[in-house]
Amino acid sequence: MPPRIPVAVYRLQFHQGMRFEDARGLVPYLKDLGVSDLYASPILQARRGSTHGYDVTDPTRLNPELGTEEEFDNLSRQLQAHGMGLLLDIVPNHMAASSENPWWMDMLEEGPGSAYGAYFDVDWHPPSRFLDNRILLPLLGTAYAEALENRQLTLAFEDGGFFVRYFDTKLPVAPKGYRQILEHRLDKLKQNLTPEAPAFQEFEGILSAIDRLPERASLLVEKAGERRLSITAIKERLRNLYNSSEEVRRFAEQNVWVFNGKTGVPASFRFLDRLLSDQA
Template sequence: MTIDLQTLLNDLMQPPRIPRATYRLQFNQDFTFEDAQALVPYLDSLGISDIYASPLFKPRSASTHGYDTVDYNQFNPKLGTDEDFEALVSTLHQHEMGLLLDIVPNHMGVSTENVWWTDVLKEGLTSEYAHYFDIDWRPQNRYLDDKVLLPVLGDHYGRVLEAGELQVVYWHGDFYIHYYEHQFPLTPESYGKILHQVFAKLSEV
């Protein structure tokens, strides 16, 4: 998606536009930019001044609502292309209608599809994305300094470990802890301990 700076500046110089009547559209793979574009003339005839759109940025691949964004730098590919979005906006302009975007900046989808979040779990406070998230790096429990505490285990840690529910896997050049549907990247500083155990097991073969 490309943005013409001069056009953006011109738009910002315009007086504030106050919506008169909004109509919310829930975008998903069954209702795309093209579908919304086709509705614009009808909505205009109803007196709607602005479309209020559900989140349009890329969510988790299994998302049906879009409120679990994993990448704010691209649209949800299931909704269409950048050109499809621009065509929707052009049609809205032709009808002198506006577009309100729900960008949900206060939360994101947490999974390995979220590069920012995954990097924070892997690199901790040294991650270039650490300041993007509201994380208490100095909690009352000093043992948790510079750590992220996530309540995902279904039982006490020891019981989960003894039950074999935590698995270390190597995936795409990194080590991860798998716990059912969850995947958590391990810090590179821990790789030595993992490889030491692997080599120890191999020496017994």
């Protein structure tokens, strides 16, 4: 069969106000105009509320804000029924650098050991030895010390994991760094939980699991999957313990508060500064 050559193309910009079902209703009108092919803007999952679709967060699925797979199939069948074609705009060379992008977040957390590390154009061994196996992100709008002391960089605990926030940007803390946070003021937790308490034993078990994680920079490819499973298990255990133990939850929240420092007291930011410096 010879290739189909579009004669007259009409571009539709899909977003929450122009979904697959909306486009399906326009097909007869476009056919009457003499349009031979519908040219669709990117329809893969993008950042929430995206008005253009080029900020893709998951290239393996359709954007649910535009409709379901069934609704997309209905649009395709409507076009076929009217003898029209469908051109899809895709963005294979970039994605959204967003916390909504699981590939991006995994790469930030796991570095060269990430299952998605090769998907991104990252120089893991730049001339600066300090940046070896690290990622330098140009995020700060001011000097690092100023951003730190103005509490623009803050630690947070969400859904079993620790993150650093810079305004709307969310960055994962390397799992090895969890120990710095969880061991801080450990004597306080011991005052509220006896060593025999199940919650305290589980807490110590989580610390031991963190210690057993191999260094990601020296990780063999075949062991990377095991590390990812271990990290997932650690986060799940930490999330469950946080939700089930009031003592652990209060302890973790207080540690996050301590790490975030106090404006006007520069020395109070030393814990967060050390945590950030050790990210690798």
